[in-house]
Amino acid sequence: MDDEHGKKHMAQSYKIDKLKETVAQSLTQLGWKIVNTIEDGTFPEIQLPLRATSNIIYDPNLRQYVLGAKRVLRTTKNVKHLRPFAQLIWISSFAKKLIKVGKTSTLRDTYYVAIGEGMDFEGQNESDNIIIELESLLGYPREDFNIFPEERASIYGDLVIEYTVPGFRGKRVDLSSHPDGFAIGPALTTAEFVKCGAEVLFVIEKGAVFARFVEEGADKKYKALLLHTAGQSPRNARKLIRRLNEELNLPVYIFADADPFGVHIASVIVHGSAISAHLRELNIPDAVWAGLYASDIIKYKLPSMKFTEQDAKRLDELKRDPRYQADPWKRELGVFSKIGRKAELEAFSRYGLEFIVEEFLPERLAELTKR
């Protein structure tokens, strides 16, 4: 281990430990604030950021949609507030316990633990919502208090990582050592980047296209890391993309199907999701939507399918969404409206299995870097 790495490794382990400590402190403070208020003989209350469209604004510095300054008061003076107040306190205490014992949970697990401890939740929706409230109150995503999404995404390429999770701290793995890909879970998301030979990151919606990129050696030809989101990118994966972009300065190109759902997959990676407007650092403003565009259906004469009613409805929603008012988004949504057809990334296989990596990819990268 050389000095430079020694320092970097310290930095990441230190950063993770520090982060967990900070979140645990915020939770402790929240607890003390409530205890103190009760001991003072007054009704405890919490100010929560208002999570509603009326309070979602675009921050040009962060280049993402964020919550504005509006807040709502949750007070134990109001009998109707008692239930969600108690729920929020329970979730906060569970989160602190998770950090303390160094375990992770999921939204679903958390719901069942709550049920087991006699907390009154109507269903998982209700506990999920309280967890989001806690995120907005603390300003930290739930991963930072150890409530992780299920892993589904995977990554492959010339990157050596070193774990910071308990039991694996200090161990290393080379992400080019397994061509089927490494699952992206808590361990990978929080790992230190030790050594990276890649110069770009390709984010791919479809497993078949990810496998195609590996097989055609796109990682070597373009010095690329390949990341498979398996549909809408899980938060684990978005966090990892953000870190690869920020810490390693890797430019990010996103490849999704040419349909309203594919467009939205790309947009959520770039702009963040509406449901996460209360959070930072889960979007990648510099990531570039690299296709498949509606105009590619025409340009490349791709086999395409007619829009379903659902597609048309989704397209209308996107056209009204503030995240789609600039090009290429606006332009391509217009083309979708005009042609009313969609195509999948796999459609390039009509020109043979190599086409997407050998022909489409260099053309698209040349177009995008020229701009």
Next chain:
Amino acid sequence: MDDEHGKKHMAQSYKIDKLKETVAQSLTQLGWKIVNTIEDGTFPEIQLPLRATSNIIYDPNLRQYVLGAKRVLRTTKNVKHLRPFAQLIWISSFAKKLIKVGKTSTLRDTYYVAIGEGMDFEGQNESDNIIIELESLLGYPREDFNIFPEERASIYGDLVIEYTVPGFRGKRVDLSSHPDGFAIGPALTTAEFVKCGAEVLFVIEKGAVFARFVEEGADKKYKALLLHTAGQSPRNARKLIRRLNEELNLPVYIFADADPFGVHIASVIVHGSAISAHLRELNIPDAVWAGLYASDIIKYKLPSMKFTEQDAKRLDELKRDPRYQADPWKRELGVFSKIGRKAELEAFSRYGLEFIVEEFLPERLAELTKR
């Protein structure tokens, strides 16, 4: 590399090369048969196994449902047969090309390549069906002619593998080196097992429960490999489970949700799927369904949900299915009927996050090994 391993490694690489050669030969023979018939001035024809319920029988030796002896004739004398005949020949020729150049494809990619080469397929359903016909004709699963499913499942544990795929042949990876899991794709499915410290395989439907097993150290406590199917087990994963069971003699225990869909996930791993009755070696007759049982909902007082209409309909289908006529299947379907409720694996978290690994798992394993 010691001698013993040297020999074993040769064996697996040799086995894979030999298999591909055998499949390629069958494809070549199919081609010659047709060419020769045409040169003889007669109409070429193909005998296909009948893939219909009337031809699905239980084979007590293989302990799985297989196709019987009934066959259907596809003949170019019949104008109506010309189209599927041509389609089958095209798929056969594409399969041979894949083996020859050492590339893989997916069902979807194959459809698009067909479109691109001017083959007339109404939609992907039609090409998928012809690929299944080719499987039944050759008696080999499509993975053996390089048409792979999308990877989604993953694995973790004390197993060192050595790849046989081009570009990675001879390289090794330790599957305990990445706690988030290794994606199960073509490379992992065909790899040599070099060194295994595990004595049992736990197959898990849910990602959250897989993560829980890793976090609670179930791999160490039970010397277990952990495999996450992410819902209905993909064929890649079933193939790998079969190999781990046969080649390493690992007993297999399956954990799925206590609902008709979870039961079916377990059953497909044990008995095979109806759609794959024309294939061998994709099921694991010795695998044991280890839960979650309907009776566990009562026994462990688990938080449960009422059956939806869909659940009730699915339960009725299962009760009529020949694969569910023995215990524990029959017994547990009966309990489902009686209580009309379902529960998820995560429901054990009502007793704390450790419960499923610390309490439920040893109890269930003791019950199952006692029998």
